[in-house]
Amino acid sequence: MKTFDALGVSPDLTATLRERGIEQPFPIQELTIPDALAGRDVCGKAKTGSGKTLAFGLPILERVTRSEPGRPRALVLVPTRELAGQVRDELAPLAARRELRVEAIYGGARMEQQARALTGRVDVVVATPGRMIDFIGRKQVRLDDVAHVVIDEADRMADMGFLPQVEWILRHIPGDHQTLLFSATLDGVVDTLIQRYQRAPAMHEVASAQVTVEEMEHRFLLVHELDKVKVAAAIAAGATRTIMFVNTKRAADRLARSLSAEGVRARAIHGDLRQRERERALGDFADGKLPVLVATDVAARGIHVDEVDVVVHYDPPEEHKTYLHRSGRTARAGESGVVVTLVLWNQELEVKRLMRRLGIEQPIVEVFSNDPRLADPASWDPAADAAVV
Incomplete structure (x- = not known):
């Protein structure tokens, strides 16, 4: 060199x-x-x-x-x-x-x-x-x-x-x-x-490895609307750094407040925040002081943090490209990652279409917030270890 x-x-x-x-x-x-x-x-x-x-x-x-x-x-x-x-x-x-x-x-x-x-x-x-x-x-x-x-x-x-x-x-x-x-x-x-x-x-x-579906562990969880925040909180409690994706700025603020009410330190990052607030949230997340970042897709363009343990699609993405962009946050620097998608009953058909586009074949598993498997989503096999919808 x-x-x-x-x-x-x-x-x-x-x-x-x-x-x-x-x-x-x-x-x-x-x-x-x-x-x-x-x-x-x-x-x-x-x-x-x-x-x-x-x-x-x-x-x-x-x-x-x-x-x-x-x-x-x-x-x-x-x-x-x-x-x-x-x-x-x-x-x-x-x-x-x-x-x-x-x-x-x-x-x-x-x-x-x-x-x-x-x-x-x-x-x-x-x-x-x-x-x-x-x-x-x-x-x-x-x-x-x-x-x-x-x-x-x-x-x-x-x-x-x-x-x-x-x-x-x-x-x-x-x-x-x-x-x-x-x-x-x-x-x-x-x-x-x-x-x-x-x-x-x-x-x-410069040839660089593309983040692929195979590099990540994927979990698709059927959740109930009133239990959804608690499921997200249980996942975050078992990880050091978690990014949760939502579709709107308002949803980001709402989820960050709801997680905080569940005892999980979380902050939102989106385009309506002042630059100083965004930089403080990103800095605290990168330094390990903030365990959960709730982000919109556009705001996530500025997130370049290695060692993200879990990416949660709190709102499932509509496009498979968006799924890969989001999910790639947990497969950086050669590390594999865990990606969890939370699915409500009326989103099931849409998510199954998304899975087909991604080439992912696994069941959507129904869970509740007291399920011990949420502490380590990668530790169990959806096909063999879960009640299938």
């Missing part, structure tokens, strides 16, 4: 990396950094957690020049405010080495404070698309001097319906500029983005 120095990264930046304990580049960094440093457009296919931030961040910080107030030189577009904060925090120590400023701009935070930052000198802006458009429309930021553009997690942008906003921004960047795009998938609308906004990009791919 090459070193960062061998890839062309300057000594001052490699020294800063070493101070943070970063010695060797990840595969996506080794593949993409030389082309990005050479000024080429780059298209990188890699999963979340593969080191993409430094793959685009190091070349940008090597090549970016100091900006004028309100006229950034580099723009990084990301799908969620959590990711905006993570990218800023990772790049800021490196930028400071060169007296460059990085700011994160996202919805859910006070616009006045962000506007003051933008109208000052900001060399690299990390932004969610909607909030960036707000500031462009208010003429509080101009894109005329942007020389480097990054589209990070383009597939998630597509899933969340943000690509029209991304394209609007890209169309409003005049002149020649370098475009770096990173995504877990490069087909469909993401490929359209590549064709429209990149020029002969260097294509690089």
